[in-house]
Amino acid sequence: MKIAALKEQILLKKSFLCVGLDIDLDKVPEHIKTTADPLFEFSKAIIDATAAFAVAYKPNIAFFETYGPDGMTSLKRVMDYLNENHPEIFTIADAKRGDIGNTATRYAKAYYETYNFDSITVAPYMGKDSVEPFLSFDEKYAIVLALTSNAGSSDFQTQEIGGQMLYEKVIQTSTQWEGSERLMYVVGATKASALKNIRTLIPNSFLLIPGVGAQGGSLTEVAENGLSDDVGLLVNSSRGIIYSSQGKDFAAAATIAAQDLQTQMQAILENKGFI
Amino acid sequence: MKIAALKEQILLKKSFLCVGLDIDLDKVPEHIKTTADPLFEFSKAIIDATAAFAVAYKPNIAFFETYGPDGMTSLKRVMDYLNENHPEIFTIADAKRGDIGNTATRYAKAYYETYNFDSITVAPYMGKDSVEPFLSFDEKYAIVLALTSNAGSSDFQTQEIGGQMLYEKVIQTSTQWEGSERLMYVVGATKASALKNIRTLIPNSFLLIPGVGAQGGSLTEVAENGLSDDVGLLVNSSRGIIYSSQGKDFAAAATIAAQDLQTQMQAILENKGFI
Numbered sequence: 001m002k003i004a005a006l007k008e009q010i011l012l013k014k015s016f017l018c019v020g021l022d023i024d025l026d027k028v029p030e031h032i033k034t035t036a037d038p039l040f041e042f043s044k045a046i047i048d049a050t051a052a053f054a055v056a057y058k059p060n061i062a063f064f065e066t067y068g069p070d071g072m073t074s075l076k077r078v079m080d081y082l083n084e085n086h087p088e089i090f091t092i093a094d095a096k097r098g099d100i101g102n103t104a105t106r107y108a109k110a111y112y113e114t115y116n117f118d119s120i121t122v123a124p125y126m127g128k129d130s131v132e133p134f135l136s137f138d139e140k141y142a143i144v145l146a147l148t149s150n151a152g153s154s155d156f157q158t159q160e161i162g163g164q165m166l167y168e169k170v171i172q173t174s175t176q177w178e179g180s181e182r183l184m185y186v187v188g189a190t191k192a193s194a195l196k197n198i199r200t201l202i203p204n205s206f207l208l209i210p211g212v213g214a215q216g217g218s219l220t221e222v223a224e225n226g227l228s229d230d231v232g233l234l235v236n237s238s239r240g241i242i243y244s245s246q247g248k249d250f251a252a253a254a255t256i257a258a259q260d261l262q263t264q265m266q267a268i269l270e271n272k273g274f275i
Numbered sequence: 276m277k278i279a280a281l282k283e284q285i286l287l288k289k290s291f292l293c294v295g296l297d298i299d300l301d302k303v304p305e306h307i308k309t310t311a312d313p314l315f316e317f318s319k320a321i322i323d324a325t326a327a328f329a330v331a332y333k334p335n336i337a338f339f340e341t342y343g344p345d346g347m348t349s350l351k352r353v354m355d356y357l358n359e360n361h362p363e364i365f366t367i368a369d370a371k372r373g374d375i376g377n378t379a380t381r382y383a384k385a386y387y388e389t390y391n392f393d394s395i396t397v398a399p400y401m402g403k404d405s406v407e408p409f410l411s412f413d414e415k416y417a418i419v420l421a422l423t424s425n426a427g428s429s430d431f432q433t434q435e436i437g438g439q440m441l442y443e444k445v446i447q448t449s450t451q452w453e454g455s456e457r458l459m460y461v462v463g464a465t466k467a468s469a470l471k472n473i474r475t476l477i478p479n480s481f482l483l484i485p486g487v488g489a490q491g492g493s494l495t496e497v498a499e500n501g502l503s504d505d506v507g508l509l510v511n512s513s514r515g516i517i518y519s520s521q522g523k524d525f526a527a528a529a530t531i532a533a534q535d536l537q538t539q540m541q542a543i544l545e546n547k548g549f550i
Binding site (some may be wrong): 024062072094096097104106124128150151152159162170204247252 | 297299304307335337338340341342343344345347350351362369370371373374376377378379381382384385389400401402403404405406414420425426427428429430431432434436437441445446448460547
């Protein structure tokens, strides 16, 4: 989908919420666990329960891949369901792939075409020729890991490299790559203070922000520092929504949790004059 | 498998050859392309043709993943075939995964357990908590990207970070991680000169070396700089072996190409007094 359409959805739904489908079968309610395809059934129920409040979904590929070919069949069913019923919703393959040339193109085709995602998360360690192959597909986007919200981000990402931090170098370098208009970036919400700085490097790019809620990030701080002139944020919540209840009422609880975040986002968008 | 068993195989077969299964169906002979499962049939034929000369196989996961669930079924068949017929051979999932905590554990389980590989390649950008989850499985190994052979490796890997290059920092830092005895490293053969330096940081770790042959690396130079006291090298060749011929004689041609590399490796091992 085009970026313009994503922006339109954000203003229409008054939300920049992305729901992360990190589906841990150990945490799924019993009556779902016993279905033939619990990964799909749980995803479908969460999508039905939250689609009114979300502009994006982010299946975490590892949670499907771990079940082998059957898990990938479930992923395909989830994506078919999303694309058929909610073609207006932006989809993110949280796959963090990263390889070069022909191999990268195969990963891009897997997620952009075979599974029909709008975007995929990619790792930048191998440099330009590992990311550019993801940037040559029309209306498809690569979301590069810049500054992540985990403890290990201090091992390399925030180390100084030529007068700037590695993640800043990654961002700055990547803006020179062919097709960089199709780049977005992952920035952990636990580093909201870094967002202001990141916005000086990439004032207009979309940022995918995990780590709000369970991981300790503040939505207000993220918005304060991360909003671009045309919003430019997708804030992800996974556990806080999908495991809001582990009982029979899990879908209703997910609705409430998603609506709660949407309401906060609406207030921010109104406050900043977007709507 | 245990590292000791891998070393034993190297001395027994007089070879440290890894055959890369980067299976591009456009390059597969016509009579294979028309079978029900060309990814499996081609892999099986290559394995049968080269197993006498190789100690490791490295399926490139992207080339399976791009075909969706069916591609992963082919991968499972390849791994079942390898593990049933050649349990002595070391297997590497060239997946370059990298994510944190629970997600990393899912990737580890996917490749170590579901597909039953001995090892997986992983990307270090997210730091300690993205690699350690791969290091807690008995007799399973994580092969961290250190210095790769592509042009983009100069974007970040060879940039200076606190008086050393980023790849050196990655190697040095990773040796402190829990389970680091289960770490191996990817080092591109086009950087043979860097190998001597890398051996000062990790004198005993196994190194996976892609880039010999087609990508321009020299086997002699790699051996000269990269051999450890107990060999410690796996040198990968993909295209040079598997597409040695694209005709009906592709398997025979693969045998000859693999044997040629094995013969060179044997000479090196003899010359260095390993056998």
